Amino acid sequence: MALLEVRNLCTEFRTGVGIVPAVDGISYTVEPGETVAIVGESGSGKSVGALSLLRLIPDPPGRITAGEVIFAGRDLLRLSEAEMREVRGGEIGMVFQEPMTSLNPVLTIGRQITETLEQHRGADRAECERRAHELLGLVGIADAARRLKQYPHQLSGGMRQRIMIAIALACEPKMIIADEPTTALDVTIQAQILELMQRLTRQLGVALIVITHNLGVVARYADRVNVMYAGRIVESGSAAAIYHNPRHPYTMALLRSVPRLDRPRQARLDPIEGQPPDLTRLDQGCAFRPRCRFAVEACAAARPPLLPIGAPGQHSACFRAADLAAAGRAA
Amino acid sequence: MNGQDPAAPPLLEVRGLKMHFPITEGVVVRRHLGEVKAVDGVDLQIRRGETMGLVGESGCGKTTMGRCILRLERPTAGEILYDGVNIATLDRKGLLALRRRIQVIFQDPYSSLNPRMKVGAILSEPMKVHGIHPDRERRNQRVRELLSLCGLNPNFADRYPHEMSGGQRQRVGIARALALDPEFIVCDEAVSALDVSIQAQIINLLEDLREKLSLTYLFIAHDLSVVRHLCQRVAVMYLGRVVELASCDEVFERPQHPYTKALLAAVPVPDPAVEAERTFQPLAGEVPSPINPPPGCGFHPRCPIAVETCRRIRPEPRELRPDHWVACSEAG
Numbered sequence: 152m153a154l155l156e157v158r159n160l161c162t163e164f165r166t167g168v169g170i171v172p173a174v175d176g177i178s179y180t181v182e183p184g185e186t187v188a189i190v191g192e193s194g195s196g197k198s199v200g201a202l203s204l205l206r207l208i209p210d211p212p213g214r215i216t217a218g219e220v221i222f223a224g225r226d227l228l229r230l231s232e233a234e235m236r237e238v239r240g241g242e243i244g245m246v247f248q249e250p251m252t253s254l255n256p257v258l259t260i261g262r263q264i265t266e267t268l269e270q271h272r273g274a275d276r277a278e279c280e281r282r283a284h285e286l287l288g289l290v291g292i293a294d295a296a297r298r299l300k301q302y303p304h305q306l307s308g309g310m311r312q313r314i315m316i317a318i319a320l321a322c323e324p325k326m327i328i329a330d331e332p333t334t335a336l337d338v339t340i341q342a343q344i345l346e347l348m349q350r351l352t353r354q355l356g357v358a359l360i361v362i363t364h365n366l367g368v369v370a371r372y373a374d375r376v377n378v379m380y381a382g383r384i385v386e387s388g389s390a391a392a393i394y395h396n397p398r399h400p401y402t403m404a405l406l407r408s409v410p411r412l413d414r415p416r417q418a419r420l421d422p423i424e425g426q427p428p429d430l431t432r433l434d435q436g437c438a439f440r441p442r443c444r445f446a447v448e449a450c451a452a453a454r455p456p457l458l459p460i461g462a463p464g465q466h467s468a469c470f471r472a473a474d475l476a477a478a479g480r481a482a
Numbered sequence: 483m484n485g486q487d488p489a490a491p492p493l494l495e496v497r498g499l500k501m502h503f504p505i506t507e508g509v510v511v512r513r514h515l516g517e518v519k520a521v522d523g524v525d526l527q528i529r530r531g532e533t534m535g536l537v538g539e540s541g542c543g544k545t546t547m548g549r550c551i552l553r554l555e556r557p558t559a560g561e562i563l564y565d566g567v568n569i570a571t572l573d574r575k576g577l578l579a580l581r582r583r584i585q586v587i588f589q590d591p592y593s594s595l596n597p598r599m600k601v602g603a604i605l606s607e608p609m610k611v612h613g614i615h616p617d618r619e620r621r622n623q624r625v626r627e628l629l630s631l632c633g634l635n636p637n638f639a640d641r642y643p644h645e646m647s648g649g650q651r652q653r654v655g656i657a658r659a660l661a662l663d664p665e666f667i668v669c670d671e672a673v674s675a676l677d678v679s680i681q682a683q684i685i686n687l688l689e690d691l692r693e694k695l696s697l698t699y700l701f702i703a704h705d706l707s708v709v710r711h712l713c714q715r716v717a718v719m720y721l722g723r724v725v726e727l728a729s730c731d732e733v734f735e736r737p738q739h740p741y742t743k744a745l746l747a748a749v750p751v752p753d754p755a756v757e758a759e760r761t762f763q764p765l766a767g768e769v770p771s772p773i774n775p776p777p778g779c780g781f782h783p784r785c786p787i788a789v790e791t792c793r794r795i796r797p798e799p800r801e802l803r804p805d806h807w808v809a810c811s812e813a814g
Contacts, residue, residue, distance in 0.1 A: 192677035192678060192680075193677050310768075337539035337704070337769075338745060338749060339539065339748045339764065339765040340539075340768065342747075342748035342762075342764040342765070343766075364677065365750075366678070367750035367751050367752050367757075369752070370750060370751065370752045370753050370754045370757050371750035371754075371757035390754040391754050391755065394752065394753055394755075395753075395754075395755070405679060408678055408679050408681075408682040409682070409752060410682075410685075410707040410711035411752065411753075412706060412707045412710060412734065412746065412751055413753065413756055416711060417711070420682040420686055420711065422680070422681075422682030422683040423679035423680075423682070423683075426647045426649060426680075427677070427680075
C-alpha cells in the first residue's frame with residue numbers, strides 16, 4: 152500500500168485580481184522509502200502542493216478546497232489541528248529552501264532539535280540531548296557538543312541545512328518533504344547535502360518528496376517524477392521514462408531548453424517561447440496550449456486528463472501524447 | 483568566428499587587482515579590525531568581441547570583480563586598463579564618459595527596475611543623463627527601437643515593471659543596458675533568477691545582441707552549463723583569486739585545477755542513465771573566510787591532491803597548455 156496517496160488536491164488563493172487556482176486537482180502516490188520529485192517552474196504549484204499536504208497554507212488568502220491526502224491510512228485534511236501538529240515534524244519531516252529563515256535565530260541549535268523531540272516524544276532532557284548528539288553525527292557535523300550550543304547565524308548555509316535535516320529526521324519520520332532544499336546553496340555544498348539526504352533516506356527507509364526546478368538534481372536523485380505546469384501534473388512516471396521518453400510537450404520542451412555539460416555545445420538553445428500563463432485567466436483548454444508546438448483545435452476545447460501512456464507507470468495529460476513518441480525520437 | 487583576434491590588444495586588461503573591504507567597529511572612534519579580501523590579486527584580459535565567463539561560488543569575489551570593472555568600487559590596488567586607459571583611478575568626469583561604453587545587466591529583474599517608473603522612462607533615463615537625443619520625439623523613437631531589439635512589443639513603453647513577467651523585465655534590463663550603445667557589458671548573474679524555459683530565451687537574446695551590436699561581455703555566473711554555452715573563455719575564481727583560466731573547451735574538456743574538477747563533478751546532468759553510472763566524492767568542507775584566508779594556496783584545506791608546500795606557498799598562475807592558465811603547483 153502506498154505511504155501517501157494524494158487525490159484530486161485543490162488549493163486556491165483569493166487575491167485582489169481574482170481567484171488563483173494554484174493547485175488544480177493533483178493526484179499522486181509515494182511508496183515507502185522512495186524518492187519522488189515534483190518538478191516545475193515558478194508558479195506551477197509545486198511548493199503550494201507540498202505545503203498543502205501539511206496544511207501549511209496561510210488562510211486567508213489560501214484555502215484547500217478539495218481533495219484527500221491519505222497518509223499511512225489517515226486523511227490529513229480531516230485531522231484536527233492538534234493531530235496535525237503531531238504529524239508535522241513527527242511522522243513527516245520538513246526541509247525548506249532557506250535554512251536561515253526556517254531556523255529560529257534566538258534559540259540554540261541544540262534547543263531546536265530537543266524541542267522537536269520533547270514535543271513529539273515527551274522524552275526527558277538527558278534522553279533528548281543524547282539523541283541530538285546522535286543526530287548531528289548522522290548528518291555529518293563534527294564537534295557536536297560545541298555546535299549544539301551555537302546559534303544559526305554562527306553556522307554556514309550548508310551547515311544550517313544539515314541541521315534542518317537533523318531536525319527533520321529527529322522523530323524517525325516515515326516521510327520527508329524537502330522544498331528546494333539546495334537552491335540557496337553553492338554547487339559543491341549542494342552536492343554534499345543531496346548525497347547526504349540520499350544516503351540517509353535510503354539507510355533509514357524514509358520516503359522523500361523533493362521539490363525542485365533543477366532537472367539535473369531530479370535525474371540523479373529521484374525514483375519517480377511529477378512534472379507540474381499551471382497547477383496541474385502534466386506528466387508523471389519513472390525518472391528514466393520521463394527523461395528518455397517524455398510524452399508531454401512541456402516535459403520535452405523543458406528538457407530541450409537546458410544547456411548540458413555532458414553533450415557537445417549547441418549552436419543555439421531551444422527555448423519554450425512565450426510566457427507562463429496568468430492563472431487567474433485560464434480558460435477551459437490546456438494551459439500549455441499557447442506555447443505548445445503540437446497544439447491542435449481539440450486542445451482549446453477541454454483540459455486533457457492525466458492518462459497512462461508509454462512505460463509502465465507513466466502518465467501524460469496531453470491529447471496528442473500518442474503522437475509524441477515519434478516526434479520525441481526525431482528531436 | 484567571433485571576430486576576435488588573440489593577437490589584437492585586449493579591450494579590457496586587469497592587472498594585479500585587489501579589492502579589500504575594511505571591517506571596522508565603533509561609531510565615534512572607528513577601529514580597524516581587519517579586512518575582507520574579496521578580490522586578492524587578479525590578472526585578466528578580455529578580448530574585443532568575446533564573452534568571458536567568470537565562475538565561482540558565493541563569496542569568491544566574482545561580483546566584486548564586476549563592480550570594480552564598472553567602477554562601482556574603487557579598487558584597493560591594481561590597474562584596470564580599458565582600451566588602454568587605466569580606469570581604476572578615473573575622476574568623476576572620466577567615469578561619466580566611461581559609463582557610455584561599459585554597462586551592466588543585473589541578476590534580479592524585480593529589484594533592478596524602479597517600480598514607480600514606466601518602462602519608457604526607465605529606458606530614457608540613461609539618455610537624459612548623458613545628453614543623448616535631447617529631442618523627446620527622437621528619444622521615444624529610440625525607446626521603441628530598444629524594446630523591439632530586445633523582443634518586446636514597443637507598446638510596453640507605457641507599462642510599469644509590475645505588469646510584466648520576470649522574463650519580460652529582464653528584457654527591459656537588457657534594453658536599458660543597450661540604451662547608450664555601449665561596447666562592453668557586465669552581465670552579473672543575468673539569467674540566474676529566471677525559470678529554465680525563460681532562461682533559454684534570454685541566453686539566445688544575449689547571443690543575438692552580441693553579434694548584431696559587436697558587444698563584448700563579461701558573464702558572471704555560477705551555473706556552469708550556462709557559462710559553457712555562452713562563453714568563449716572562462717575564468718574560475720576561488721577565494722578572491724583566479725585559479726584557472728582558459729578557453730571554454732579547455733576548461734570543460736580538460737580541467738586542470740582540482741577545484742575546477744570538483745566544481746564540474748558536482749553538477750548533475752539531466753539524464754538518469756548517466757547519473758546512475760556516475761559516482762563522485764563531493765568536495766569536503768566549505769569555503770574559508772576571505773577575512774582570514776588560509777596561508778599558501780587558498781584551496782589547500784579542501785584539496786584532494788594538496789602536498790605540504792601548498793600550505794606555505796601560494797601558487798601563481800602557470801601556462802600549463804597554450805593559453806590555459808592554472809594556479810596550482812600540483813596540476814598537470
